[in-house]
Amino acid sequence: DGGITQSPKYLFRKEGQNVTLSCEQNLNHDAMYWYRQDPGQGLRLIYYSQIVNDFQKGDIAEGYSVSREKKESFPLTVTSAQKNPTAFYLCASSLIAGVSGELFFGEGSRLTVL
Amino acid sequence: AQSVTQLGSHVSVSEGALVLLRCNYSSSVPPYLFWYVQYPNQGLQLLLKYTSAATLVKGINGFEAEFKKSETSFHLTKPSAHMSDAAEYFCAVSDLPGGGGNKLTFGTGTQLKVEL
Numbered sequence: 001d002g003g004i005t006q007s008p009k010y011l012f013r014k015e016g017q018n019v020t021l022s023c024e025q026n027l028n029h030d031a032m033y034w035y036r037q038d039p040g041q042g043l044r045l046i047y048y049s050q051i052v053n054d055f056q057k058g059d060i061a062e063g064y065s066v067s068r069e070k071k072e073s074f075p076l077t078v079t080s081a082q083k084n085p086t087a088f089y090l091c092a093s094s095l096i097a098g099v100s101g102e103l104f105f106g107e108g109s110r111l112t113v114l
Numbered sequence: 115a116q117s118v119t120q121l122g123s124h125v126s127v128s129e130g131a132l133v134l135l136r137c138n139y140s141s142s143v144p145p146y147l148f149w150y151v152q153y154p155n156q157g158l159q160l161l162l163k164y165t166s167a168a169t170l171v172k173g174i175n176g177f178e179a180e181f182k183k184s185e186t187s188f189h190l191t192k193p194s195a196h197m198s199d200a201a202e203y204f205c206a207v208s209d210l211p212g213g214g215g216n217k218l219t220f221g222t223g224t225q226l227k228v229e230l
Contacts (some may be wrong), residue, residue, distance in 0.1 A: 004157075033217070040123065042222040043158075058217070070121060090157055101146045101165070101208035103218055105157035 002027045004106035006091050011111050013085075016062040019078045021109045023091035030096040032074035033103065035061060048088075049074055051097060078111060084114045116141040133177075133192040135224045137205030139140045140186065146208040147188045148218065149179055151201050164188060177200070181217050186189065200228045206228035 013019050025032065031050045035043040045058030049068040049079045063082025068074055075091075078085045088110050092103040121136040139145055146165050150158040162173025171183040175198075179190045188205060202225050206218040 006157075012142055035220075040222060042216075043220040045217055045219075072137070088155075092158075102148065102160055102163055102216070103158075105150075107157045108155065110155065 004091055004093055004104060006089075006106035006109050009107065011109060015112050015113055016080045017087070018080060019111060021076045021078070021089055021091075021111070023074045023076065023106060025072050025074075025091075025093045025104075025106075027093055027104060028071075029093035030071070031094045031103070032068065033092040033094075034058075034064070034074070034111060035090045035092065037090060037108065039109075045092065046076065062109045085111055087111060099100065116143075116209060116219050117146065118147075118205045118219060118221040120203075120224050122224055123222065124225045126226065126227040126229060127195045129197055130194050133190070133195045133199065133215045133226065135190040135203050135226065137179075137188045137190065137221060139188060139205075139207045140164050140184050141207055144211075146155075146159050147179075147181065148206040148208070149177070149188075149190050150204045150206060150220075151174065152204065153222075161190070161203075197228050197230075200226055202208050202215075202226070 007022045033048040034046040044060050047066040049055035065077045090108045091106045094103045117140045119138045148163045149161040152158045162171045164171050164181045172178045177192045202223045204223050205221040
């Protein structure tokens with residue numbers, strides 16, 4: 001079945017360590033996105049990519065990095081520069097602009113920094 | 115820039131009662147609007163979307179929403195709540211068709227509780 005796979009689902013790390021969250025899609029979508037979710041704040045856009053080897057900062061990119069070396073993969077690294085990394089991270093994908101704009105989401109990765 | 119406001123972070127209804135979740139939007143271009151549902155520790159699932167066709171949009175699980183340009187609203191309704199509707203609901207607006215991509219801007223969410 002087509003979909004978006006995020007891993008790991010739960011992750012614990014010590015403060016100061018970099019962490020990489022995986023996101024893979026087999027929907028043949030052009031665009032991919034990373035959102036951060038905190039209680040009471042909705043979803044906030046971290047980074048997005050509309051084509052391989054290109055990506056743009058979202059609203060809260062500081063302390064995060066991404067790569068888009070393959071169409072189906074869009075990993076997110078939470079660096080030690082991120083002041084408050086504990087959150088629920090959601091990856092999404094979509095067809096490129098010009099269609100209905102619907103995003104398809106993965107199941108999320110919950111990061112807890114101890 | 116576009117934005118959405120969801121009025122009421124928590125809504126409680128009795129099983130069988132009407133569900134009404136409010137969403138108001140702000141957009142400099144004709145908006146595309148979405149409602150998503152999220153169950154605990156899961157991703158978001160699309161309920162319905164408005165893309166400038168019919169103003170009354172029907173979605174999955176008996177939900178519907180009406181686009182009202184004069185009120186800049188896109189409220190979500192369901193005639194009769196079921197226990198399985200308990201979840202968090204997000205309204206979102208897209209920068210399509212006028213923008214350079216389809217990034218969604220989300221509201222802060224409304225937690226729906228359904229009581230017996």
